[in-house]
Amino acid sequence: MNLTIIDYNAGNTQSVIFALNRLGIEPILTDDFEAIQKADKVIFPGVGEASTTMAFLRQKGLDKLIPQLKQPVLGVCLGMQLMCAHSEENDTTCMGIFSEKVKLFQPNNGEKVPHMGWNNITNLKSGIFDESLENERVYFVHSYYVEQSSYTAAVADYCQPFSAALHKDNFYATQFHPEKSGKVGARIIENFINI
Amino acid sequence: MLAKRIVPCLDIKDGRTVKGINFVNLRDAGDPVELGAAYSEKGADELVFLDITATHEKRKTLAALAKNIARNLNIPFTVGGGIGSIEDVDVCLMNGADKVSINSAAVRNPALIDELSLQFGNQCIVVAADAKLINGEWIIHVSGGRIPTERRLFEFTKEMQERGAGEILFTSMDHDGTKAGFAIEALAQLSDNLDIPIIASGGAGTMAHFEEVFTKGKADAGLAASIFHFGEIEISDLKRYLAGKDIIVR
Numbered sequence: 001m002n003l004t005i006i007d008y009n010a011g012n013t014q015s016v017i018f019a020l021n022r023l024g025i026e027p028i029l030t031d032d033f034e035a036i037q038k039a040d041k042v043i044f045p046g047v048g049e050a051s052t053t054m055a056f057l058r059q060k061g062l063d064k065l066i067p068q069l070k071q072p073v074l075g076v077c078l079g080m081q082l083m084c085a086h087s088e089e090n091d092t093t094c095m096g097i098f099s100e101k102v103k104l105f106q107p108n109n110g111e112k113v114p115h116m117g118w119n120n121i122t123n124l125k126s127g128i129f130d131e132s133l134e135n136e137r138v139y140f141v142h143s144y145y146v147e148q149s150s151y152t153a154a155v156a157d158y159c160q161p162f163s164a165a166l167h168k169d170n171f172y173a174t175q176f177h178p179e180k181s182g183k184v185g186a187r188i189i190e191n192f193i194n195i
Numbered sequence: 196m197l198a199k200r201i202v203p204c205l206d207i208k209d210g211r212t213v214k215g216i217n218f219v220n221l222r223d224a225g226d227p228v229e230l231g232a233a234y235s236e237k238g239a240d241e242l243v244f245l246d247i248t249a250t251h252e253k254r255k256t257l258a259a260l261a262k263n264i265a266r267n268l269n270i271p272f273t274v275g276g277g278i279g280s281i282e283d284v285d286v287c288l289m290n291g292a293d294k295v296s297i298n299s300a301a302v303r304n305p306a307l308i309d310e311l312s313l314q315f316g317n318q319c320i321v322v323a324a325d326a327k328l329i330n331g332e333w334i335i336h337v338s339g340g341r342i343p344t345e346r347r348l349f350e351f352t353k354e355m356q357e358r359g360a361g362e363i364l365f366t367s368m369d370h371d372g373t374k375a376g377f378a379i380e381a382l383a384q385l386s387d388n389l390d391i392p393i394i395a396s397g398g399a400g401t402m403a404h405f406e407e408v409f410t411k412g413k414a415d416a417g418l419a420a421s422i423f424h425f426g427e428i429e430i431s432d433l434k435r436y437l438a439g440k441d442i443i444v445r
Contacts, residue, residue: 018291117240118197118198119198182269182270
């Protein structure tokens with residue numbers, strides 16, 4: 001299987017590569033359009049700031065390519081946020097694969113922002129999850145969140161319930177970092193590989 | 196509910212894990228690659244890797260060693276030690292780090308934190324504040340605790356938050372290595388003062404100290420080194436103990 005990671009100055013790409021290596025997979029890291037288009041599976045990682053990262057994607061034309069991909073695509077963390085329509089982080093227009101808006105957490109009970117650490121995921125849907133993962137803890141680190149919608153594939157609760165994962169057609173996305181979520185995260189990546 | 200985090204810290208000198216008392220008298224605590232993998236397996240929530248000689252000897256973080264540690268880790272990984280530029284952070288991230296810890300450079304050039312948070316996102320930037328209580332004031336020290344500055348813990352960390360730090364790693368130099376408990380009062384005040392998460396460091400000696408740091412100390416994460424490295428407290432036992440005290444852990 002050809003698993004390709006989109007290379008675009010995304011911060012923690014190396015963490016994703018190591019996580020795949022631990023599952024016995026050697027991913028291809030590339031920004032080449034043709035290589036990305038012919039991959040069996042695509043991972044769109046992300047750690048960083050929305051406007052800077054979107055600017056990189058536009059510069060390379062990846063903002064046009066990614067929404068047109070037909071194979072299973074997994075966006076992670078900022079990757080998921082950039083797949084939405086708009087982010088409040090420096091008022092950034094994103095790729096719009098999901099119609100949701102990305103908003104800044106508003107603490108209502110003294111919660112710290114960023115939401116950083118291990119939290120539960122519930123109401124799991126879509127092929128990247130399975131029953132054994134319901135209510136397990138995964139690693140989050142983010143200050144902006146995606147509201148719940150019909151595309152919500154997992155819910156987490158911080159300040160309010162929000163989308164911990166999204167799914168629409170061939171696009172899958174997680175707000176948390178499966179590559180850093182221990183054995184639970186490894187299982188989610190395996191499920192994605194097996195879609 | 197978000198869980199409180201238990202964070203083993205690997206202080207690295209010349210490629211080995213070391214641990215001192217009050218920042219001096221270092222003794223060897225083993226191979227950092229083995230320790231890192233073992234902690235990940237035993238249920239640690241994050242790992243911090245500090246190249247404690249980096250600033251002092253003006254070396255950059257040991258990128259190759261970081262990479263070897265990261266390869267075996269399925270939990271988040273923070274790298275610190277001598278980081279002072281966007282290029283330094285890039286090197287850390289390319290070698291498998293998820294976050295970086297900025298210490299001396301944040302004091303010498305506070306605007307660096309604005310640059311880094313814009314480039315990499317706030318969540319990536321941990322500001323490590325090493326402080327010592329002098330005449331009733333928590334004074335920030337740099338260069339591995341060797342040099343006192345004119346900055347005070349509370350105003351300094353507030354500024355760091357405003358400039359875009361995603362987390363504060365506060366080490367009480369007075370408590371570090373003593374195993375007599377964390378700097379609870381200062382930690383609670385720091386947590387009340389700031390809106391970003393606090394990692395408490397310095398003084399962990401017993402499981403009760405962790406309970407105290409998460410309740411009275413209001414910390415989001417508890418960091419320790421020697422008690423974990425030398426097997427005095429097993430992370431799984433600590434998690435069970437804390438769960439028994441109604442503290443949410445993974």
